[in-house]
Amino acid sequence: MDRRKLLQIMGATATLPLLSITEAKAQQAGTETVYELRIYHTYEGKLEPLLKRFREHETKIFERLGMHGVAFWTPTDDPLKGRTLVYMLRHRSRAAATENWARFSKDPEWIKLKAETEANGAFVEKHESTFLALTDFSPVL
Template sequence: MQEQRRTMLKAMGAGAMMFAMGGLSAEAQDGSKDGATVFELRIYHTVEGRLPALLARFRDHTVSLFTKHGIVSVAYWTPTDDPLKDKTLIYVLKHPSREEATKNWKAFQDDPDWIKVKTDSEASGKIVEKVDSTFMTMTDFSPKV
């Protein structure tokens, strides 16, 4: 798993991550006024051939449902190099706190609209094989791009 994460970060590129984080406000970069803001790095490993279905689900439904539930999208990537190319979605979310993240994820997962979207999008088979999630906080030396 550690090797997969290293490969993913290499494929994504540090520049892309810094660019995405640099697009945040100074308050968000500093971790908010109370220091509670967290970022969540999520990596979705799809079933072979199912990345287009996952991307369509995110594009057409998931991102707006995230917004509905207070989950802030920072950026989304797909790797350009093997072995992750054509089967991986990488993205970063912003949450006011770990507690809010837990609450918002629960509301999202229990949302009847999400349940319908997930069920409908998986009518022809499972899409996601595995999800990795890592919560992160900004360091005091993160660049302010």
Template structure:
């Protein structure tokens, strides 16, 4: 993903999150947002979307990972092979703790094994942690 693609995605995310309407008062100086980009093996986008839709998002919620939004690019070269999403965490430490729990969560481990028995979904994933600026719109 080049810089222009990332900027387009971040602009779309800002618009979506503004529409979501979470009050700024819920955002503390510790709050972090995590941008995750999954580059997928050919043909795996529908499968990973189904996994997120049906079970994975519920695991995130159970572990304290608040979803902000999920996107799929419409332009090549990312279309049909990329999943982009953003999570909100109470702090960077909370994010680290949640991901540590996620990786060993029995429900997640079983779900991943079941859904990827015919091949892994993700070739490469990227994660970027971000903090809101003082002039940012409500997220």
């Protein structure tokens, strides 16, 4: 399933939480805020452990490193149901996103968490990442 179809199904733009007034004004002023849509396709039986890791630890690491979670979804229809996590992050800019992921990949807490939770095998078979910018006719998120 391609990303466009997935976004249409999920109605992502209709379900995104609102930004603070400061962030909204920054976007209207034309700053570089970007959104990153990430799709994780898990190995059989690995979605629940992945969701647990996100719920209990990973989102907290994101927050600590300045990676702002917009929303997290699991598809309700096959073939993605039961083996896919879709989420969106907001970054100050594309350069900030690159820096954020570099810090994340080297973060000692993340390295330890990944090693512990994936001791019996990786959770994610493949992942996709797409960077997005709001259009001039999009509602302020």
